[in-house]
Amino acid sequence: MATPTVDKQATIAYLEAKARSIRWDVIKMIGTAGSGHPGGSLSAADIVATLYFHELDHRPDDPGWPDRDRFVLSKGHAAPVLYAALAESGYFPREDLWTLRKIDSHLQGHPDMRKTPGVEISTGSLGMGFSAAVGMALGLRIDKRQSRVYTLIGDGESQEGIIWEASMFAAQQKLDNIVGVLDYNNMQIDGLVSEIVDIYPATSKWSAFGWHVIEIDGHKIGEILDAFRAARVVKGRPTMIIANTIKGKCVSFMEKAVDFHGKAPTSEEVDRALVEIEALGPLG
């Protein structure tokens, strides 16, 4: 999607506003639904905003356009961040967001490609989306399309064996049209990733698996933009962006709070969270 400005600082400001808007919607959605996963949605908001409003070449009015870039949310429990970005992009009306997880909603608890426009593949069971994204990259390369595939994985998710099966395969096939982003917030349901089954050092692990690795602050839009641009010129191997993030980012009482991995805020907490997000700057 074209960015309405060529100046990098303006682009960053534009994307920061989009990210705030996405965070606002994430809180409102999960609060309204009464269940969902706020922590890992907030940690991924800057990455997802940068993808949908700068990096991806996509057409919200034509979701099946064959030459589109693909985004696969492999950490499917962060569905609210994806839905917020899709609504903001125009795939469906924003009012739909407030139906999240309801019986007649197209917005399932985890992404469903057959129900929600713009969802590339159904995810939720961890590890599979990443592997499917590698399959997509392979299919697009067979067809000699220029489309690129982006996939967001979690750090707890990286404990799944299929992540490493797919990583080996992508490197073996020299797939350079796929970019993985690790949302490295160091938290999973049962506690700290580093205290449960550590994936550290993630950078050298993917490097050893044959990937080009870029490590960034996953909340600095400028670094996210630079990483995606750098990945475009990497040839002959896939790129993994290790994005160091904070679970629950931008809501003080959710930051680094394990409980908010999969717990909805109360209505009072929703109000507090929305005030905090609005105080950070204009919404996009």
Place this chain on the structure above:
Amino acid sequence: MAYKRATREAYGDALLELGREYPDLVVLEADLAKSTTTIKFKEEFPDRFFDCGVAEQNMMAMAAGLATTGKVCYTGSFAMFATGRAFEQIRNIVSYPRLNVKICPTHAGITVGADGASHQTLEDIALMRVIPGMMVIVPADYYEAKKAIKKVAEIEGPVFIRLGKAPVPVLFDDTYEFVPGRAVNLREGSNVTICATGIMVDSSLKAADNLAQQGISVEVINISTIKPLDEGAIIGSASKTGRVIVAEEHSIIGGLGSAVAELLSDKYPVPVTRIGINDLFGRSGGPAELLEYYGLTDEDISQAAKSLLDK
């Protein structure tokens, strides 16, 4: 009738023909290309063949991803690993989104033989049958396997075709027409119905011959599509004979025996005897020895028919 071919041989042969017909057909294998015979496709279409190594879960989820880009994706490996280890990939990222993946693993059942229990899946039909929307096909011979593998390329969505390692008698020829969802009556009879699938179709026909000599008239139905089940064919025959035997190279739990028993108990209750592996793991041995050991011979079917008639 005398000559035998393994149903797995049909996989490589069918894929070659499909590859020429469908430019978007892709084959994924998990380090078993020679055993499953997908190597034939690899040799002619190296750009559309991908060996995933010993990583069945990744093979299956990648197949889902490939399918979203418009590919018709056929997967390999052995039935134990393709449907067992990769079950959740099949359930969650292939079947739930109804993606166009054809799961055609080989080496199913007890007739894997000497490799023993770890490789003899007797649960795969049950695993695949319980998934909503999954088509489950168990061919009886080489030709039915080849026709089915080719036919399902025309169907959008997930399909499981169960193939075997051991050479089994050839029952049909190249003129055979496979119709998904249709059971085929191979022998008319009036005293007892045998619903058979896979390699048990041949044994059932032999049993029918033996029983005919003893004055027992047996109807034999080849149920190669286990899901969706040809309910009309089964109820029609049960209403004629009043007694049904089900024969399969699979656990008696969850396979064709269960499918037929579920159907008849709902819609036309008659006595049913299930012949299969009696809730056991397999063991090493020759295919014929194992079929005898676990009670899956034509003689076992004949005995079951006589017992059922005595009831």
